[in-house]
Amino acid sequence: MEQETTEPAKRIKLSATSECYANAILTDEYMQELPRAVVYLSELENKRQISCVMQELSKMLPLEKMGLQHLKRVRQQDILLCKVIDLSGQPIREYLTTVGLSEKIIHILCKNLREQEVPSTAPLLRWQYENAQKYWPCKFHPDKYIESLHSGSIFNEKDRTFHAKIIEILFEIFSKLEANKPCGICIDPRNNAIVAAASSRITINPVMHCPMVLVDYVARTQGGGAWQKELTQEFGNLDGDSYKEMEENSILSGIPTSYLELLRNDKRFTDVQIGAEPIRCKTTVEEMVQNQQSSNMDNLAKYGPYLCTGYDLYLSQEPCLMCAMALVHSRARRVYFLNRSSNGALVTRLKLHSVKELNHHYEVFECKKHDCSNNTKCS
Amino acid sequence: MELFMIEAFAEAKRVLAAGEVPVGCVFVLDYDDKLQVIARAGNDVNGTKNATRHAEFLCIDQVMVFCKRKNLKESDILSKVTVVVTVEPCIMCSAALHELGVKEVLYGCANDRFGGKTLVDVSYVTNKTHDKLHVNGGIYADEAMTLLKDFYKGENPSAPITKTKR
Ligand SMILES: [Zn+2]
Ligand SMILES: [Zn+2]
Numbered sequence: 001m002e003q004e005t006t007e008p009a010k011r012i013k014l015s016a017t018s019e020c021y022a023n024a025i026l027t028d029e030y031m032q033e034l035p036r037a038v039v040y041l042s043e044l045e046n047k048r049q050i051s052c053v054m055q056e057l058s059k060m061l062p063l064e065k066m067g068l069q070h071l072k073r074v075r076q077q078d079i080l081l082c083k084v085i086d087l088s089g090q091p092i093r094e095y096l097t098t099v100g101l102s103e104k105i106i107h108i109l110c111k112n113l114r115e116q117e118v119p120s121t122a123p124l125l126r127w128q129y130e131n132a133q134k135y136w137p138c139k140f141h142p143d144k145y146i147e148s149l150h151s152g153s154i155f156n157e158k159d160r161t162f163h164a165k166i167i168e169i170l171f172e173i174f175s176k177l178e179a180n181k182p183c184g185i186c187i188d189p190r191n192n193a194i195v196a197a198a199s200s201r202i203t204i205n206p207v208m209h210c211p212m213v214l215v216d217y218v219a220r221t222q223g224g225g226a227w228q229k230e231l232t233q234e235f236g237n238l239d240g241d242s243y244k245e246m247e248e249n250s251i252l253s254g255i256p257t258s259y260l261e262l263l264r265n266d267k268r269f270t271d272v273q274i275g276a277e278p279i280r281c282k283t284t285v286e287e288m289v290q291n292q293q294s295s296n297m298d299n300l301a302k303y304g305p306y307l308c309t310g311y312d313l314y315l316s317q318e319p320c321l322m323c324a325m326a327l328v329h330s331r332a333r334r335v336y337f338l339n340r341s342s343n344g345a346l347v348t349r350l351k352l353h354s355v356k357e358l359n360h361h362y363e364v365f366e367c368k369k370h371d372c373s374n375n376t377k378c379s
Numbered sequence: 380m381e382l383f384m385i386e387a388f389a390e391a392k393r394v395l396a397a398g399e400v401p402v403g404c405v406f407v408l409d410y411d412d413k414l415q416v417i418a419r420a421g422n423d424v425n426g427t428k429n430a431t432r433h434a435e436f437l438c439i440d441q442v443m444v445f446c447k448r449k450n451l452k453e454s455d456i457l458s459k460v461t462v463v464v465t466v467e468p469c470i471m472c473s474a475a476l477h478e479l480g481v482k483e484v485l486y487g488c489a490n491d492r493f494g495g496k497t498l499v500d501v502s503y504v505t506n507k508t509h510d511k512l513h514v515n516g517g518i519y520a521d522e523a524m525t526l527l528k529d530f531y532k533g534e535n536p537s538a539p540i541t542k543t544k545r
Contacts (some may be wrong), residue, residue: 205443206435206453207475216429225429230440308431321504322478325471325493329430342506345474349504352470357491357498 011087022163022336024149025347030125034132035190037120039068040092041082043112053079053105057063060319061098069088070122072137072366080136085117094225110129125150149363167338169262169269169365174316177258181379182210184315186218189333190301193273194263195221196254196312200379209379211315211323215308217328218255221276222305234258251275272276280304303354308332314367320378324352328360336365341378380485383407383463384519390434391526392466394421395517401526403469404434404443404464408456409482417445417460424453435464435472439479456480465523467516470501471494477512478507487523 022237044050063069066083073080087095092113096106118136122290123129125147130141142366155163168186174183186196196217200209208227219225234256251258252275263269280303308330318337319327324345327335335346345352346364353361383405390403399422406418412433424430439505442460446453460481462468467490468476476484491497496516 154538205440207439212431215431216427219427219429222428224426226427226429226432226440263527306426319502320478321474321499322471325469325474326431329469329471343504345504349506350499352499355498359492361529 002008002276009276021152021368022155023355023368024154025366026146026349027351030128030146030150034119034121034123036117036135037068038058038084038115039118040084041078041114041116042081042109043352044077044079045111047077050074050077050079050107054106056101056105057081059190062334070086070121070139071118075137078116079109079126080111080118081109112319126231163314163336163367165269165272169194169197169272169315170316170338171263172269173199173259173265177262182315182317184214184313186214187312187314188277188310189312190310191273193275194255195276197256202379203233207322209320209323210317211313212379213320214313214315215326217256218276218308218311219328221248221251221254222279224229228253251278256376277305306331317341317378318346318348318366321352323378327362328352328358331360332362333354334363334365336367337378338367340366341375342376343378380407380414380461380463382463383416384465384485384487385414385462386408387465387520388522388526390419393522394423394424394434395526398425399423401530402434402464403463403467404438404526406438406481407461407463409461410456410457410499417456418442427510433469433472433542435468435476436464438462444466459486461517465519466490466527467494467496471500471501473514474505477507478503480507480510481512481535484512485518486514486516487518488520488527493531 001185008269034091044053055200057079061082063071068080068083068088068352071080081092082095090098093106093110096109101109116136119132120329123138123140126140127150129142132138145154166187170183170185173185174180181200181335183199184197187193189314196214197219198210198214199214200210208230213227213231216225216227217229220228225272235253238255250355254276255263255274260274263272263274270376276329308327310333312334313327313332315335315337317339318341319335320341320343337346340348343349347366351364352358353364386405386452388507390405391401392403394403395401397434399493404419408415408417415493418438418441419436420441422434423432423437442456443453445451457479457490458481462476462481462484463486464484467486468484469490470493473484473496491495496514502511506522
């Protein structure tokens with residue numbers, strides 16, 4: 001990120017793919033240093049004492065009981081005894097007696113005591129692990145997927161090129177067709193096709209923020225949609241052929257006419273697929289389920305389009321709380337946004353995706369490329 | 380004001396027949412010393428294939444039509460509106476109602492899955508901490524809860540994955 005601001009020349013070239021970064025906005029537990037607790041350490045006189053001391057400690061004062069099972073017990077001749085806070089003011093010697101250690105072991109342990117800060121929770125990412133090691137040796141079970149989100153390696157060159165392309169389309173709609181109003185595009189990542197595209201319509205209705213309109217356009221591709229009456233102009237003035245196509249084919253009904261023309265006529269975008277997957281009739285789905293063809297398929301593959309399940313949304317503005325929650329209800333897979341919003345609910349004022357109680361969580365990415373900087377709010 | 384909850388229930392029961400999560404809502408306008416219901420609706424998620432079509436949003440749309448017809452300013456009207464809804468507004472709806480600046484929200488039972496009051500500090504996130512919106516619940520809470528529970532015992536037919544919970 002910082003690198004980019006020092007190299008502004010990179011931003012201008014649109015065809016270069018390397019200048020499109022999508023940084024995952026991970027929840028705080030992945031971004032913050034691990035919390036720490038103070039423990040008692042005992043430095044033994046020689047390493048031969050370790051095994052007999054360990055035997056009693058692992059029985060009477062197991063790390064699991066203190067919630068420190070992610071730590072190693074020994075570092076060279078230092079051995080971890082217990083959390084200082086667990087003593088609740090009791091002298092250490094007394095405490096060790098209460099938990100049932102033998103006189104002989106207590107005598108060894110109390111010769112050379114000191115306090116030390118150690119990580120009180122398990123490291124989730126490598127950087128936290130490396131940082132934690134400075135305090136005390138830890139165990140670490142790396143999660144490859146989250147690690148790739150954090151490092152950005154989840155996206156290969158092809159993905160990046162695609163992001164750049166979609167952001168280019170988004171910017172074109174934003175600047176040429178929608179007078180710099182917030183814009184958004186919904187993608188089916190299985191075939192990289194544009195399902196729907198929309199822009200803010202708050203002049204018609206104050207809740208018609210871009211993402212709200214976008215999910216309603218997605219609904220149209222599934223034979224639904226609530227704002228058919230309020231938002232008709234966007235879909236008017238189709239030439240004869242396109243109109244006929246639209247009538248027969250609702251898979252294009254999430255893309256306003258002017259956007260459709262842009263996508264079809266602008267040479268830069270003619271290689272981009274357009275249209276949603278058609279919805280399936282219930283009997284087909286039931287047959288598939290009965291024949292057990294679908295046992296290891298995900299829900300989108302199994303049942304066909306349902307709300308925004310499996311879809312990725314690209315937004316020019318970080319969504320506000322209303323819109324961010326609308327995308328939870330809609331079961332979006334990923335949300336990519338370009339600009340942070342003063343009322344943003346995915347990084348600026350809240351990370352909605354970190355609210356564990358919600359029944360659906362999408363992944364969030366902040367894209368660095370164009371500056372649609374006259375917008376500062378989700379609307 | 381509490382008595383308007385009965386009208387909200389009527390909306391909830393009406394949409395239940397269509398397989399929707401039974402949540403009903405009315406917007407009550409306090410204008411010229413007169414209380415008047417200017418919008419009433421229940422959830423309409425299945426029919427529209429749009430998971431954001433909660434009762435509150437349908438009511439907001441109706442208020443827009445109402446204001447247009449009477450040539451009134453939306454913000455003037457909304458600031459005099461009490462939202463009466465059978466279930467605590469979800470985070471999305473609560474955020475919208477904060478943003479629109481309605482007078483107050485009265486709800487029936489709490490919404491522990493998506494509750495705008497329970498899970499998130501909506502007035503902080505929407506930056507509306509000065510003129511704090513009063514959101515109060517517990518009116519006919521048992522009736523509202525029973526209605527929801529009965530619904531979740533059955534299946535929601537149009538949701539193949541998990542039930543469209545509110
Ligand atoms: Zn918004
Ligand atoms: Zn709601």
